Amino acid sequence: MTLTLTPSLVYALTGALLFAIGVAGLIVRTHLLRKILAFNVMGSGAFMVLVGLGQRAGISDPVPQAMVLTGIVVAVAATALALALSRHLLLLTGNMHLPENDPDA
Amino acid sequence: MTAMRALLVILLCSAFGAALVYAILQLPPQAVDLPQQVSANIDESGVAHPVTAVLLNFRGYDTMLEVAVLLLALLGVLAGTSVEKRRRAAGERPTLPLLRGFTRLIVPLMVLVAGYLLWAGSSMPGGAFQAGAVVAGAGVLLHLARLLPAWATPNLMQRWGLAIGFLVFLAFAALPALQDGSTMLQYPLAWAGALILLIEAGLTLSLGLLLAGLFLCLSDDGMEFEK
Amino acid sequence: MQTATLAFDLLLSAALIWSAIRAITVADLFRAVVMFIVFGLLVALVWARLDAPDIALAEAAIGAGLTGALLLDAVGHLRAIQLVREKKEGRR
Numbered sequence A: 001m002t003l004t005l006t007p008s009l010v011y012a013l014t015g016a017l018l019f020a021i022g023v024a025g026l027i028v029r030t031h032l033l034r035k036i037l038a039f040n041v042m043g044s045g046a047f048m049v050l051v052g053l054g055q056r057a058g059i060s061d062p063v064p065q066a067m068v069l070t071g072i073v074v075a076v077a078a079t080a081l082a083l084a085l086s087r088h089l090l091l092l093t094g095n096m097h098l099p100e101n102d103p104d105a
Numbered sequence B: 001m002t003a004m005r006a007l008l009v010i011l012l013c014s015a016f017g018a019a020l021v022y023a024i025l026q027l028p029p030q031a032v033d034l035p036q037q038v039s040a041n042i043d044e045s046g047v048a049h050p051v052t053a054v055l056l057n058f059r060g061y062d063t064m065l066e067v068a069v070l071l072l073a074l075l076g077v078l079a080g081t082s083v084e085k086r087r088r089a090a091g092e093r094p095t096l097p098l099l100r101g102f103t104r105l106i107v108p109l110m111v112l113v114a115g116y117l118l119w120a121g122s123s124m125p126g127g128a129f130q131a132g133a134v135v136a137g138a139g140v141l142l143h144l145a146r147l148l149p150a151w152a153t154p155n156l157m158q159r160w161g162l163a164i165g166f167l168v169f170l171a172f173a174a175l176p177a178l179q180d181g182s183t184m185l186q187y188p189l190a191w192a193g194a195l196i197l198l199i200e201a202g203l204t205l206s207l208g209l210l211l212a213g214l215f216l217c218l219s220d221d222g223m224e225f226e227k
Numbered sequence C: 001m002q003t004a005t006l007a008f009d010l011l012l013s014a015a016l017i018w019s020a021i022r023a024i025t026v027a028d029l030f031r032a033v034v035m036f037i038v039f040g041l042l043v044a045l046v047w048a049r050l051d052a053p054d055i056a057l058a059e060a061a062i063g064a065g066l067t068g069a070l071l072l073d074a075v076g077h078l079r080a081i082q083l084v085r086e087k088k089e090g091r092r
Helices: A007-028 A032-054 A062-093 B003-025 B034-044 B050-058 B060-080 B097-120 B128-144 B156-180 B189-218 C002-025 C029-049 C053-091
Strands: none
Touching (some): A007 C002, A007 C029, A032 C053, A062 B050, A062 B189, A062 C053, B034 B050, B050 B189, B060 B156, B097 B189, B128 B189, B128 C053, B156 B189, C002 C029, C029 C053
């Protein structure tokens, strides 16, 4: 290991692991609401990597923090849009799974 | 998804996670020292807090276009809102006296906190996004206490409120460019602090309406489903 | 002092990973959303630890609060539709 285990490095690594967990959840789970949950976990992981790596020199870096602030608000808007779309799918087809994953078909 | 495929995906994602961890550990030290560049130019930005300066001045384009993206997301949610909601079924609703009393007590305080966060953003952590989030929280609380009905479509005043954040930002970004011929988003130095506060005020109103609107458009308002 | 803060960071990271895994794998949808709100609040703690108070405020309000409210509303909507369906099938 070339870098010492500073707090920002610990959280950057945790963010990377969270991102991988989110990707696995997004692919494996078929219920649309769980896909949205996994997508948000991915987003939080990516934000942690951004801020954690920005701080690895020791001083807090305001530029990644501003980017993550923007990112959090855009993520909630994307979640709301995804929820609206999945509700519309529920209205049209009657279940919350994508057609290729439909357990009733 | 069958168990074998799920196991394969989990193994691949573990390998992916391990590769990410290895990549992060192998990063070279930073090439550009951004905090030092921000603090060198912060006196010209008009605010004292570095994150607000970056958000509203140095990277102002990102924030302006982000508000446009949020408006598009709200349009998408409105487009997907079921038409059935426009014919609202008036069922009987529980009165929830405790929640209503608490809401009537708390919401004015939340508006006050939002105003403080907006004001404090120039020198302390705070700013338009946090203030807008508190305003949205007040809106959601009012809806949950059934003091505010769900949105079928926003009326004219709400539409103006939603648009005004982006319009104010665009106006103050483009006006200096139209006047002097300089680039966009170059605030005149003496007015930078006041302009940023004005833009943040518009953003707070718009963001509060927008984030609350995302919730209110999706809410069922206790409707009965006739299918 | 150094090892105490490192232990806190490792503990918080373990809690984050555990709550994220639980949010994705728990069978009941309502519990999954509650675990997600817990995850959001722990991430707000991480931002506070990383010297980013602006993001901590925004994450607690928007990331955990508003997203959690949206998801809980969706779960309630799903349950209402499920109840209507069961009533119809019960009638038939």
